[in-house]
Amino acid sequence: MRFKICTLLLTLLLFNCSHLPIEHVPSANQNSRIKAIVLHYTGASYAQSIEGLVDEGGVSAHYLIPESGDSSYRHDRLKIFQLVEEQSRAWHAGLSTWQNMTGLNDQSIGIEIVNRAHCPNDNNSGKHRTVNSQRLQCNYPNYDPEQIALLIALLKDILQRNPDIHPTAIVGHADIAPLRKHDPGPRFPWYELHMAGIGAWYTTDTKEKYTRIFQRQLPSMGLTQAALNAYGYPAIETGIADERTLATIAAFQMHFTPENLNGYSDIATNAALFALLERYFPEQVVELMTRFESEREASTQPSLVNKTTQLQMQFPDAELSSREYVNHRRRFMAYQGRGEIKIANPGLVPISADIWINGQQLNLPDVFLPDTDYQYSLHRRTVTGSNTIRVDNIQPADAQIMVSIPYPQVMDTRDSDYEFAAVDALIEQDINEGFPGAVLLVTHRGQVVHHKAYGYAHRYAPDGSELENPVPMTTDTLFDLASNTKVFATTLAIMHLVEQQKLALDIPLYEYLPEFRGDGRDALTARHLLTHSAGLAPEVHFFTPENHLGPEFYSQSAPLTKELLLTQVPLEERYQVAMRYSDSSFMLLGILVERITGFPLDEYVEQNIYAPLGLSQSVFNPRKKLPETTRYAATELQGNTRDGRVNFDNVRNYTLSGEVHDEKAFYSMQGVAGHAGLFSTAEELARLTQLLLNGGGLGEHYLFSETVLNQFILPSSISDTTGLGFRRAANGERRWQFGPYASERTFGHTGWTGTLSVIDPEHDLVIILLTNKRHTPIQQSLDPNGNETLNFAGQNYETGQYGSIVSLVYEAVLHRRF
Incomplete structure (x- = not known):
């Protein structure tokens, strides 16, 4: 036994690694x-x-x-x-x-x-x-x-x-x-x-090339995700700017565009990304740009999905009904003596057709040539309200004709048949007694019938004394819309996303906001936020450590505020039980818009909603975006201090003008939030309200269908007084806001700074009342329990309480019939 062990040890010593019988035959497969x-x-x-x-x-x-x-x-x-x-x-x-x-x-x-x-x-x-x-x-x-x-x-x-x-x-x-x-x-x-x-x-020249390309149209979110993945990033193509995507975009920006670190899919980021792909993965960028061109071409094709006018149809109908007299007919909205029709021949040979408006045949040329656009006035044929169009006798028999009719625009006529002396007298009386100022704009049947400025845009000094040279109010003065932001920015953006099928109102929010989970959040949807039924507190004072949730919820940083809203702000009531008006809900909706689109809320609405409509004065943070000569309606006299009674870090103590008053929007969201921050003029709001009366479009710009609009303005399941985002007249339940004459279908909103919008489809009437009622001294009083209350003097005037002004406007319009 001892001999065998010794022999084994000797063998191991002799055959160490250097003496093993190994021959190296290098493989190419390594x-x-x-x-x-x-x-x-x-x-x-x-x-x-x-x-x-x-x-x-x-x-x-x-x-x-x-x-x-x-x-x-x-x-x-x-x-x-x-x-x-x-x-x-x-x-x-x-x-x-x-x-x-x-x-x-x-x-x-x-x-x-x-x-x-x-x-x-x-x-x-x-x-x-x-x-x-x-x-x-x-x-x-x-x-x-x-x-x-x-x-x-x-x-x-x-x-x-x-x-x-x-x-x-x-x-x-x-x-x-x-x-x-x-x-x-x-x-x-x-x-x-x-x-x-x-x-x-990347090379500078290549990045500049893609910058020029993407200035015309940004890649879709899905394409950006695919491009990030093609370069190497762990991006997943979902088409939605979810948390993974935003984190990946920010990581890319830290590496390649650190001067543009914002976490959004913008022109600079995509230009750098595609320039890198062209340099290092040229085959990949060819495929991606082919897809980009295909998506861009699809987005510019005239179709019902991407229509730009209220009526945009090819005749004859592609699918015929067995009911003969429903074919080749449509309705459209117009006002008497207004409107136009555009006709195009999409084929290769001349064609002819008969077109009838409200039962009267149009006098048209014998033939319509290919690649030629024809435009005719309908002013002799249209009536106010619904109009009919019929197209028949198209020749040759297999030919087609494209017909489009733009949405009505707002016309400024100042019809002298309307008598607004009573409403003017009431507002001017308030001005004489100390109310700061207002702008009132009324449209009826698509015409501006009253547009007037009253009082002063800036009347009082910080100590409450009247200025020696107060700044007069003008009809183009910009106002801080406060909660009217909820409808004219956030809700319009949500409606636009619903129309594009990028957002479903009734699926859990975590499908779009993955971190919005736990503690009752999992079942919440966009509908709950829009109806103020999510169970969130009316507001959280993020801007001060002295908020009701404690110092952990203190934030004067937009990214942190958004994260707190998504992951930490608790539900205080069981959702779906009752409406509880909440700024927090609309702050979340603003984040939802940003996440789905990949754009900051202000950029999205300014570029995709306002700019196409020709609105240049409807902006967030206007002092950064508009000329220095722009006039603003001033708000609180001493910032957010209530005449020095309130204090917190970075609090403003000067008279506010051109800066959003709302503390959550200004300090905690840097001026851009879903609940407040939008500035605009009465004239530009009139165009947005006409878009709503039109059913979702204005001129040759289409945002959403009547089907989508009706989802938002009809009564919600929570309350007759609220739709989705909008407040409703509800047969007089909110007559302090909408007056006693508003039809049941009337909708709109108010803003804390003193702004009001009333949109009445039944009477085809819009009332825009913009005031700066918070630009007044603070009045101190005691409530029945002996607690101190602070009120702005402007709240005590009829003009600042809305209902009386609205009533007198309705009377001026309705009495015109007699």
Whole structure:
């Protein structure tokens, strides 16, 4: 036995590794294990980094590079520390994906760089915040030049030994794990590395080319997601700007467009992305741009899905009814003596047709030539209300003809048959007694019949005394619309998204806002928010630590406020039980619009709703966007202080003018919120209200169908006094707002600053009353319980209480019949 053991030991000694009978036959079917380099910052000092990466056992990296000026670094000069051999697996990447590689710890080299960014989650106040809101708020320091020089030398050395690492595979931790990480931050010098021959970057000329292309039309959200994925990012194509997508876009911006770090899919971001694809993945960009052109062409094709006018039809009807006299006929809305028709021949040969308006045949040319547009006035044929059109006798028999009729516009006629002396006298009496000012605009049957300014846009000094030279009110004065923002910005945007089938009102909000889960949120829908039945408190004073939910809900940062609304603000009542008017609900709706469209709320409504209608004065944050000569109706005399009685960090104490008054909108949302922040004029609001009377369009611009409109203005299941977003007259239940004469179908809204909109489809009547009633001194009184109450003097005047003004306007319109 002893002999056998000795023999075995001797055999093992003789056949060690260097003497095994192995012959090397290299296979061509192999490559390097290392496919990527991932760069991190440690967010801690050198000593803390060593402790965390070497001793604690939780994470590691292949290399660590300190920075100058770190008191915990005791060496005379900077040097690189290797913590893990390159062929070994360091624990640095975690759950991550890049260019379809998962488990990047197995396929990458990780380099930690000491750079102590301070982010919200560095203390307890940030414990609930998402990585995306953190990255937009972090304080990122510049990198040490000596440190970066060492990094460049190390990277060149690694790349020489690992030639399979593609330039696009030198990435940051945020690139491979955008939902969790935001290092190495937006101040990391990626471009400097590229100029040293390391990593990817786009060419300026190519980016400018795509900038010009995308200025005409942005890629769809789905296409942007596909492009991010094609480059390597872990994006999933959903067509919705969900949390993953926004985090991925922000990670991309930190790497390639740090000067434009906003978390949105905008022109600059997409131009850089497609320029990178063209340089490094040319076959992919060809496919993506082919899809872009196809989507753009589809979006510009005349069709019912993408119509621009109220009637946009090809005749004869494609699907014929067995009821003969329902074919080739349509209705359209018009006003007597107004309207026009446009006719086009989409074929290749001349055609002829007979067209009848309200039973009268139009005198048209014998033939309509191909590629020729024809336009005719209908002023001799139209009536006020519903009109009929019939098209027949189209020749040749297989030909088609395209007919379109634009929506009615608002006409400024100032018809002298209307008598507004009583309403003028009431407002002027209030002005004489101290009310600051107002603008009243009335439209009836598509015509502006009264548009007048009263009093002053700026009447009082901060101490409540009258100015020596008060600023007169003018008909083009801009007003802070306050809660009229809810309907003329947020609700219109929601309606537009419903029309485009990008939003369904009755599926859970978490389908669009994945983090909106738990504590009763899972069952909530957009409908609950629109009807104020989600169970949310009327408001949360985010702007001060003294809010009713406590200092953890203090925020004067829009990203943090949005995150608190999505993940932390509790439901205070069971949803669907009753209406409880809530600014918080509309703040969430504004976030929903941003998430679905990929645009900030103000950009979306200004570019997609207002601009096509020719509205240039309807904006958020107007002092940043409009000329300095623009006139504004002033609001509170001493900012948000109630004559010095209220105080919190950054509170304004000057007379407000051209800045949104609402504290949540101004301080906590930087002026852009779903519940407040929109400024406009009476004239531009009249056009928006005419769009609603028209059933969803104005002129040659279509936003939504009558079917969508009816969903929003009809009574909700919660209350007859509310639709979806809109308030309703409800047979006099809100006569203090809509007056005693409003029809049951009347809808509109009010705004805390003193603004009112009344839209009455039955009487084809619009009343826009804009006042600056909060531009008055504060009055102090005691309630029955002995508690101090603070009221603005402007609230005591009839003009500031709406109902009487509305009643007198109705009488001026309705009495005109006699």
